[in-house]
Amino acid sequence: MDWARETFGGAELGDARRVSRLVGMADQAARTPAGRVTEVFENSADREGAFRFLESSAVRSERVSDAVFSSSAARCADQRLIYVPLDGTSLTFTDRTEQRELGRVGSCRPSRGLHVMTALGVDEHGAAVGLLDQKWWARTGKPKSKKDKRKTYGTKHRELETRYWLESLEDASERLERNAPGVAAWYQLDRGADCWPVLSLAVERQMLLTVRSAQDRRLTDQGGQRRFLRQTLKKQPVLGQFEIELPARPNRPARCASITVQACQVAILARVGTHKWQTITMNAVLARERGHAKDPLCWVLLTTAPVDTFDRARAVVDGYTLRWRVEEFHRAWKRGLCHVEESQLQSRDAIIKWATLLAAVATRALRVAKLLRTAPDSPASTEFTKYEIAATFALARRKYDARHHYTLKEVVDVIADLGGFAHKYSGGLPGQTVLGRGLQKIQVIALALQNIEEMR
Secondary structure, eight states: OHHHHHHHTTOOOSSHHHHHHHHHHHHHHHHSOOSSHHHHOOSHHHHHHHHHHHHOTTSOHHHHHHHHHHHHHHHGGGOSEEEEEEEEEEEEEOOTTOOSSOEEEOSSSOEEEEEEEEEEEEOTTSOEEEEEEEEEEOOOSSOOOHHHHHHTOSTTGGGSTHHHHHHHHHHHHHHHHHHSTTOEEEEEEOGGGOSHHHHHHHHHTTOEEEEEOOSOOEEEEETTEEEEHHHHHHTSOOOEEEEEEEOOBTTBOOEEEEEEEEEEEEEEEEEEETTEEEEEEEEEEEEEEESOOSSOOEEEEEESSOOSSHHHHHHHHHHHHTTHHHHHHHHIIIIISOOGGGOOOOSHHHHHHHHHHHHHHHHHHHHHHHHHHHOTTSBGGGTSOHHHHHHHHHHTTOOOOTTSOOBHHHHHHHHHHHTTOOHHHHOSOOOHHHHHHHHHHHHHHHHHHHHHHHHO
């Protein structure tokens, strides 16, 4: 409930009763996360209240989202540096009769759903702080042909889906400046954002930004000779070598990769119109894996951060690895924990309100899972109530002492057991999915313990 009040209590909904309803819904969703409203609220009165709130035209989804984003930005105020990975994804919903307010998802055999761009705040230890921005849109009408796309090329980029990258960057930056002044933000973007409007915006607004290059960009000519990005980087001296942990991917197990880095400043010759070019000065880093014969890592990173030393170039690579946090968030939001795509709500505004609430829940679960890795000895009371801690040990039939100050690891290990985590065979540490299953089991007992104490 404390987390729900902090995250949603500042929503400007025009009525204190609406805010109270939203906080209560967030509290219950965090206790029993699920994609369908009927699975989260077992009480008929709570279900009716939730449906009325979500379908009410008086409660705009933007107001709910702003509360989440502003509270997340405020939590960044005690950080020296905050990383902000951005990435887009799509949510697919069942809509056989095409009566729901959705759009086209996919191109070959299109389904129905919505697209969303997410900016996630991550601290220097890699733990999620909160959502800093989300942009929603639906693809309607017929897919554009290549000829149609060429007509909007260049100065009309604000009419394309590129604008969602730009708007997310702008809004997240302004929100951090307003709620966490003095905190440096370093934006991390994947290959989908490798376009001249993003690079130009970063240089123009002096943003600290890194984007992975998707193409071998042309550089300004030198001595009458054409130059290209990759060729130029490969000619630079190797600054040094270090190791990074690569997470598991489909058909690729997790591994420790030995990386060499080369870096330099480049002047990119970007095509901004049919017959118009613009020079954008950036720094570039080439990170290549050594000693791995099959599918070795090779990143070309464009950045506004300095890269003149090995430590600075390595900081660029290390920062880019935190972009995976937004992928982990999408996985927890869509499949691992919240199952947002199972929602049966009809209107687009209701879907976004419910999805935003579940997104905040997924971010909290992601943070707990990461803190177990980076700060296992921190007090469990920072993330769990005393009722949740007591319920955890009671359900697991383990000895519990209310006077003992349990660590996060001690409590999470028991919750993971309740969620079905096989410590002996799984290896590593439990993720947000198994923790979510364990939390679902203890919430009824925790609520009962709280009610018993309040009724005394």
